Amino acid sequence: MIPEIGYFALVLAMSLSLLLCIFPLWGAYTGNLRLMKAAPSLAIGQCILVVFSFLVLIYITLMDDFTVAYVAHHSSSSLPWYYKITSTWGGHEGAILLWLVMQSVWTMLVAVMSKSLPWVLRARVLGVLGFLGVGFMLYTLWMSSPFERLLPYFPVEGRDLNPLLQDPGMIIHPPLLYMGYVGLSVSFSFAIAALLTGKLDNTWAKWSRPWTMAAWGFLTLGITIGSWWAYSELGWGGWWFWDPVENASLMPWLVATALLHSLSVTEKRGVFKSWTVLLAITAFSLCLLGTFIVRSGIIVSVHAFATDPDRGLFILSFLAVVVGGSLALYATRVSQVYSEGRYQFISREVTLWVNNIFLVVATLIVLLGTLLPMIHKELGLGSISIGVPFFNQMFAILTVPFAILLGIAPMLRWKQNKMPPLVKKWVVLLFATLVITTAWLFSSFEVVAPLTFVATALAVWIFIATATDLFSKVSVHSSLTVGLKKLGLSYWAMVLGHVGIAFVIASVTLTSAYSVERSVSMKPGETAMLNEYEYRFDGVKEIRGPNYGGHAGVVTVFKDGEKVTKLYAEKRRYDIGMQFMTEAAIDDGFFRDLYLALGEPLSAGAWSLRIYHKPYVRWMWLGGLLISFAGFIVLADKRYRGRVKKPQQQEA
Known part of the structure; x- marks a missing residue:
């Protein structure tokens, strides 16, 4: 009965989302203030129902209700409670429900915190968000419900959560990434609402900018933690592999970064208006494209959800409607947009615009490298590979002028220098x-x-x-x-x-x-050198976790005869599914990491080990944290919480 309650809550939320899509947009079109004023209540009600449905999924997962297909496929009774909660977004259906939660929360926040907006613009923003909610709720209820039953026959034990996802990073990485992904729908909705209203002025950019900054901050933080997860969990010492799913999150981040700078110029100088709107549309369109890449089953990745083609077709159709409709609206209104400010070639405006171009070119490179192998294969032309060297080389070329301008831009004045x-x-x-x-x-x-x-x-x-x-x-x-x-x-x-x-x-x-690495075969008591560090293999001990067993290789590290640390690199065997996982041991430092991965047992008591010395790798995630924090501190700026005059508030 409880799973059915969760499903029914989604049905009710779908009804409110449909009304949220219709009432405010029709009210804004006809000038009916009563219909426009219904939007905030509908947004809040929708959010309450979606969050309640998600809490139901968490509850039945914690209760080990294996009559529910999703719980049976992605959890188990031996799974620790915190990973049971993680399992609610560890599979396709639960991840889509998490997307809906983020969508409804962002919609509610816009409804509650945008009281200073004119009712026409506020209603249209919420109406567009309602339309996006309808699309994903329809997808969830029709094709991806996490509440489907296995009655009358159901397993007595679940299949367990994918061992790759049983990591602290996966507890917070997907929610943060989705907050960023879905948050860009607010920027998209502001852009569409401004096009519908016909008022692409500086004030629109000011309203849109804090929402974009918040979404960009969450997306940055999600990508940063995802990189750290790949480094610590996958056991190969890497932090980015240009995987299609990694690229799916990078592309909207690049465009959103360009959007932030373009919004700044539009707000302060009244220029680049049409370009800014196009970036807002593109950023969220790339989020939808990333969803298609991850959930269509067209790629194989440790990050991807291999699903049936019908689901991919639905997302592709929704992507076509959203992107096609928004670009069509943009094409009909862009001729009415005029820049107000004037500037010369040597100015901050031009510098920011040029760096925007570099970011967009970088996005196109990632898009080409990600989609071309898929398209080539789907057309029956065989398999081609665009690998790490291509991306590294292209980004190295673009980074030089981008970094130079990044240093120059703040020193320049607006207009001329x-x-x-x-x-x-x-x-x-x-x-x-x-x-x-x-x-x-x-x-x-x-x-x-x-x-x-x-x-x-x-x-x-x-x-x-x-x-x-x-x-x-x-x-x-x-x-x-x-x-x-x-x-x-x-x-x-x-x-x-x-x-x-x-x-x-x-x-x-x-x-x-x-970075240097060394693969060695060591017996207990033997040592190996890498850079100035000496690694002594002390043997292997058995380990036992809540839902796994295995071995831990014990290695003591010395430098100049002094003990530095003791590392425990694990080889786990999970009880359900008998899957093996490598858990790397890392001694982290501000200037270097010592990274150790345990391999396979060899003859005569020896084990294979991989030792890495990685200088300055922590600076990467420190930089990511600083960048994400930059997106959040702007939200405290009083300029973005100012009241709009009452006559504008009642405009219809």
Whole structure:
């Protein structure tokens, strides 16, 4: 009975979502204020019902109700309670329900926190969100219900959660990623509502910007934690493999990053309006495309959900309706959009626009590399592979001008600039960059390749340029305290974001260039050297977890005769399904990681082990955290919580 209650709650939510799609849009079209004012209540009711349905799924999972097909396929009685909760989004049906939860929460937040918007725009934004909710609820109820029963025959034990997903990172990675994915639907809805209203002015960009920043922050945090999960869980010491599913999250992030900067220019200068709207449409369209890639069954990946073709066809059809309809609306209204501001070639506007182009080109490269092998195979032309070297090379080329402009942009003024003072400042910064990079690399490493030097110099350039701009803005005031207080939250977000990018570039460069690994066969008591560290294999001990058994290889690490740490690398065998998993042992540090993975048993008591030394790898996730935090601090800016005058509020 309880699963049926959860399903019925979704049916009711679908009804409210349908009304949310119809009432406010019709009310905005006809000028009926009563219909428009019904939208917030419908959004809140829809959210309550969807969240209740998800709580029902969690409850029946915790209760080990194996009469429900989803619970039987993705959980087990021996699974720890926190992984039972994780299993509610560890499979296709539960993940779609989690998507609905995020969609309904974002819709409710817009309804509650957008009271300052004119009713026409507010109603249309909620109406578009209602339409998106209808599409995904219809998909859930019709093709992906997590409440289907196995009666009258059901198993006495579940199949267990995929061992790859039994990791702390997977407890928080999917919800954060979905918050970012679905949050971009708010930016999309604002863009469509503005097109319908015909008012693509600076105020629209101001309203849309905090929602976009929040979604971008969640998406950044989700990608960062996903990278950390891949590094710590998959046992091969990698953090990004250009997997199609990884690319599916990267593409909307790249476009959303361009959208944020474009919204800033539109808000402050009244330019790039049509470009900004197109970016908002594209960002969410790529989220839908990513959903199709993950859930259509056309790829094989540790991240993907292999599902039947009918589900993929439904998502593809919905994608065509959303993208086709929004682009058609854009085509009919874009001719009415005019830029208000004027600017010269040497200006902040142009610099931000050029970096927008680099981000879009990077997105097209990822899109091409992801979809071309799939299309080639579906057309019966055979299999082709576009691998890691292609993506690495193309991104390395784009990173150089992008990073240079990233350092320059904050120093430029809006509209126009005088070049001689800027050139003098840039020459000084370039000299400082070269000196610091040279001192850093040649004091840390014996050999420095030219490409490694250039890439590291780009990271140093961004950091120094950002610090210099911060100092110049603070120093014009009477004291340091006064200067720091005068800086707005948007500026601090820019500083954190750019510093985070510098950390990521430095980490990717140095980790890729100087990581070393060694595969060894060791008996208890034997040692192996890697860089300046000595690894002594102390043997293997049996381990027992709540739903697995196995062995842990014990390795003591020494440096210059002093003990550094003791590592326990595990080889687990899960009781249900008898699946084997490698759990790497990691001694993390700010400047390096010691990474150990246990292989297979060999003859005469020996075991195979893989040892990695990975310098500066932690900077990657530190940079990701700084970038994501930059997206959140803007939300506290009072400029985005201002009231709109009452006559506008009642506009119909």
